[in-house]
Every structure is written in C-alpha cells, then in structure tokens.
Amino acid sequence: MAEPLWTSDALEAATGGRLQGAAAPILGGVSPDTRTLEPGDLFVALASARDGHEFVAKAFERGAAAVLVREDWVAEKTTGPLLRVPDPLRALEALGRAARRRGTPRVIAVTGSVGKTGTKEALRLCLAPQGTTHASEKSYNNHWGVPLTLARMPAATRFAVIEIGMNHAGEIAPLTRMARPHIAIVTTVAPVHIEFFASEEAIADAKGEIFEGLEPGGIAILNRDNRHFERLMARALRCGAGRIVAFGESAQAEARLIGADSDDSGSTVSASILGRVIAYRIGAPGQHYVWNSLAVLAAAALAGADVAAAAAQLEQVRAPTGRGERVRYELADGPVLLIDESYNANPASVRAALAAMAQTPRSAHPRRIAVLGDMRELGERSDELHRELAGPVESAGIDLLLACGPHMAQLYERVPAGRRGHYAATSDALRDALLAAVKPGDAVMIKGSLGTRMGPLVEALKTRLSELREQRAIAAGS
Numbered sequence: 001m002a003e004p005l006w007t008s009d010a011l012e013a014a015t016g017g018r019l020q021g022a023a024a025p026i027l028g029g030v031s032p033d034t035r036t037l038e039p040g041d042l043f044v045a046l047a048s049a050r051d052g053h054e055f056v057a058k059a060f061e062r063g064a065a066a067v068l069v070r071e072d073w074v075a076e077k078t079t080g081p082l083l084r085v086p087d088p089l090r091a092l093e094a095l096g097r098a099a100r101r102r103g104t105p106r107v108i109a110v111t112g113s114v115g116k117t118g119t120k121e122a123l124r125l126c127l128a129p130q131g132t133t134h135a136s137e138k139s140y141n142n143h144w145g146v147p148l149t150l151a152r153m154p155a156a157t158r159f160a161v162i163e164i165g166m167n168h169a170g171e172i173a174p175l176t177r178m179a180r181p182h183i184a185i186v187t188t189v190a191p192v193h194i195e196f197f198a199s200e201e202a203i204a205d206a207k208g209e210i211f212e213g214l215e216p217g218g219i220a221i222l223n224r225d226n227r228h229f230e231r232l233m234a235r236a237l238r239c240g241a242g243r244i245v246a247f248g249e250s251a252q253a254e255a256r257l258i259g260a261d262s263d264d265s266g267s268t269v270s271a272s273i274l275g276r277v278i279a280y281r282i283g284a285p286g287q288h289y290v291w292n293s294l295a296v297l298a299a300a301a302l303a304g305a306d307v308a309a310a311a312a313q314l315e316q317v318r319a320p321t322g323r324g325e326r327v328r329y330e331l332a333d334g335p336v337l338l339i340d341e342s343y344n345a346n347p348a349s350v351r352a353a354l355a356a357m358a359q360t361p362r363s364a365h366p367r368r369i370a371v372l373g374d375m376r377e378l379g380e381r382s383d384e385l386h387r388e389l390a391g392p393v394e395s396a397g398i399d400l401l402l403a404c405g406p407h408m409a410q411l412y413e414r415v416p417a418g419r420r421g422h423y424a425a426t427s428d429a430l431r432d433a434l435l436a437a438v439k440p441g442d443a444v445m446i447k448g449s450l451g452t453r454m455g456p457l458v459e460a461l462k463t464r465l466s467e468l469r470e471q472r473a474i475a476a477g478s
Contacts, residue, residue: 011066037059045069089147108185109210113187113191114188115291116187123135132154150178164179182215185295189204214239214240218240255298262286266284267287283314336444347375365442369444373404374449386410438461
C-alpha cells in the first residue's frame with residue numbers, strides 16, 4: 001500500500017489546526033475544487049470566486065477524507081472530519097512549506113513572460129522516467145497554486161518542478177521562498193502585464209524575485225539572447241546564486257543551440273548542453289519550443305538526470321489544448337488544420353504562434369487564417385503593441401485575418417484590405433463570420449487573451465468541422 005500523503009497528526013502539526021472528527025489518512029491529494037476532487041483527498045475551502053465553505057457537503061459526497069475549514073465556520077450538518085484553522089489559505093501555505101521540508105527533492109522553479117507552462121511540462125516529461133517527479137498541474141502558479149502544488153508533493157519525490165507566475169511586483173518572492181528551488185529558470189522577459197509596470201525593466205525585476213528563494217549556492221538559468229540577461233544575472237548573484245547558466249544561440253551560452261530544422265510537426269535540434277553535443281527531436285512545432293528546450297536540458301543535467309535520456313523524451317512533447325494544440329479534420333474536399341491558441345495572448349506569444357503557423361506547408365494547407373482577439377493588460381502601449389503585429393502577420397504569410405476587440409481593430413486596419421476577413425467588437429459577434437470563412441484546405445489559428453473568450457470560437461469551429469467530417473464518413477460508407 002502506498003504511503004499516505006498526509007496523516008491526521010501531520011496535518012495538525014503542519015497547519016497548527018484542530019481536527020474535529022477522525023480523519024482517514026490523505027491517500028490521494030489536496031484540492032480546492034470539488035469538480036476534480038478524488039476520494040481520499042483533503043478538500044481546502046478557499047475563498048476565491050466563491051467561498052469554498054459552500055462546497056463542504058459536496059466535498060464529502062465526493063469522498064473527501066477531511067475538509068480544511070475556517071475555525072469559526074458553522075456547518076448546519078457535519079458529515080465528516082473537519083480540520084479547523086484561522087485561515088485556510090495560510091494553512092495551505094504552511095502545508096506546502098511542511099511538504100517542502102520533508103524528503104530531499106531537487107526543486108526546479110520556472111518563471112518568465114512566456115513559456116512557463118510549456119517548459120514545466122517538458123521538464124516533467126524529461127525527468128519522470130528517471131525518478132519520482134512532481135510538477136504543477138495546469139497553470140497552478142499563483143498565490144494558492146504554488147502552495148497547493150507543494151502540499152501535493154509526495155515525500156519520496158526526486159524531482160519537483162514548480163511553475164511560478166505573476167502580474168504584479170512582489171508576487172513571486174513569497175512563492176519562491178516557499179518552494180526554495182535549487183534551480184531557477186527565467187524563460188524570457190517581454191512586455192506582458194505591462195499595464196501594471198512602469199517599464200519592461202520593472203517586469204524583469206519582478207521576474208528576478210524568483211532568485212530570492214534559491215537554496216544557498218543555487219543555480220540560475222537565464223536566456224542569454226534576452227536583453228535583460230545582465231540585469232537578471234546581477235539580481236541572481238545578489239541573491240546568492242552559486243552559478244549562472246545561460247541558454248540560447250549566443251556563443252556565450254552554456255546551453256547553446258547549434259542548429260534546428262523545423263517543420264509543421266516539430267523540430268530536429270542539435271545543441272551543446274554544458275559541453276556535451278546532443279541531437280534530439282521536439283514533437284511540437286515552434287521556435288519557442290526549441291529555445292526553451294535548451295533551458296529544460298540544462299536544468300535536467302544540473303538536477304542530476306541523464307541529459308541524453310532526458311533529450312530523447314522531448315519527441316513526446318505536444319502542445320496542450322489552448323496553447324498550440326493542433327487538430328486535423330479530413331473533410332470531403334480537403335483537410336482543415338485547427339490550431340488552438342485560445343488560452344492567452346501577449347505580444348511575444350502571438351509572434352511565436354504566428355511563426356509556428358508559418359511552418360505549415362502550403363502543399364497541405366494552401367490558405368492560412370489567423371483569428372486574433374485583444375491582448376489584455378498592456379496599458380497605454382496597447383494600441384501600439386497591437387499595430388506592431390502587422391509585420392509578424394505578413395511574415396507568417398497570413399492570407400486572411402479575422403479580429404475582435406477594440407485594440408485588435410488597430411491591427412486589422414493595418415493589414416492590406418485584401419487580407420481583411422472580418423472584424424467584430426466581441427468574439428461572440430465574430431462566430432458566424434468565422435464559420436462561414438473556413439474552407440477545406442485551410443489552416444486556422446485562434447488566439448487571444450483569456451478575457452476575450454476565444455475558447456468558444458474554438459469549440460464552435462470544432463463542432464462544425466466534426467459534423468462535416470462525420471458527413472464525409474457517412475458518404476464514404478454509403
């Protein structure tokens with residue numbers, strides 16, 4: 001039988017809470033969401049969009065072993081053991097710190113303006129065959145996501161990969177002090193969330209907070225090709241980093257790209273990783289995957305993994321839903337390729353997505369359609385940053401642009417009239433034009449900030465294309 005993640009005594013000791021009722025050992029995990037809670041989990045009643053205390057009964061119905069609640073919370077009917085604490089979020093943080101203290105995991109923390117989640121997932125993929133590996137789920141990288149990730153970490157973990165995000169200064173520092181990484185990666189710095197910062201340098205400083213939690217003599221892995229490299233390096237050294245490892249195309253990078261041949265299914269890469277030349281294949285298209293793979297392999301090697309074995313795993317990398325997932329639909333008159341980039345958008349990620357789309361061969365998909373929604377949190381430079389996408393749209397060979405949102409209107413007006421497909425104020429208003437525009441042979445990429453609700457456009461197009469594919473199958477069988 002597997003060791004329990006938490007026992008009752010350990011829960012009380014870590015949180016300083018008082019257990020009401022006899023709790024079974026927490027065998028599964030820790031969850032703040034009854035929709036994903038598994039039997040045997042500890043449910044944490046956090047206050048976010050809704051107060052988690054409203055779902056205590058539901059948590060026990062789903063099989064929760066215990067529920068962590070505020071000490072003054074009064075239940076109409078108690079159906080299971082309650083761990084009462086002054087503040088559930090603070091208790092979750094304490095649980096995360098306690099989990100970090102036990103065992104001897106090599107902890108890798110990842111931040112950056114773009115590429116955090118992809119880098120974290122690549123590290124998980126590379127390290128898992130070489131030892132028990134624990135990593136953040138989804139994009140659980142905020143004030144509750146990081147302690148939750150740590151609280152779920154088994155004591156026997158060999159490698160831990162913790163994603164840390166922010167959109168304001170001061171948010172990363174307490175999280176990295178909780179995670180206490182041996183290795184900290186900053187993928188890149190770009191004008192993301194610039195609305196909340198005075199300058200791009202201020203964003204770099206906020207990302208540099210990740211070094212405040214480095215274990216003594218820890219390692220900082222930095223993008224040598226980013227203009228903020230020197231600034232980040234100085235911050236890391238001030239925070240006690242024992243080694244700076246640069247990655248990129250620069251001759252000064254210890255994790256250096258030698259060459260890459262890219263196509264619409266991925267890239268074949270040659271790189272020098274800490275003095276060792278390695279050839280490998282990445283199973284997802286896009287130059288950003290190539291660059292970040294250098295940081296991934298450097299971190300794997302420095303964490304004690306076999307770097308060649310880690311590199312071999314990169315062929316299994318796939319872009320996740322909302323972050324570049326590609327779905328191909330074989331229709332009667334030709335295929336349609338749907339590229340789902342709907343999870344989020346900023347200037348750097350839109351440029352990367354367009355560049356990746358440019359790898360799609362014209363022979364398979366003669367026409368390229370970009371469907372773009374507003375990039376949020378760009379402040380006073382928003383219109384300017386949207387207009388500046390005209391060059392990347394041209395370079396990617398986009399044949400038709402559909403756009404929505406007040407800021408994306410700036411880009412729409414800058415592209416040649418012959419490439420303007422349709423503009424609407426909202427994504428809902430763009431739906432019918434999108435469904436009418438897509439034809440067999442097209443490659444379609446949909447991207448925008450989460451608040452612009454581009455996801456429903458993806459789902460609407462998937463539904464339409466699935467119906468057409470089924471019609472083709474029926475016709476072929478008749």
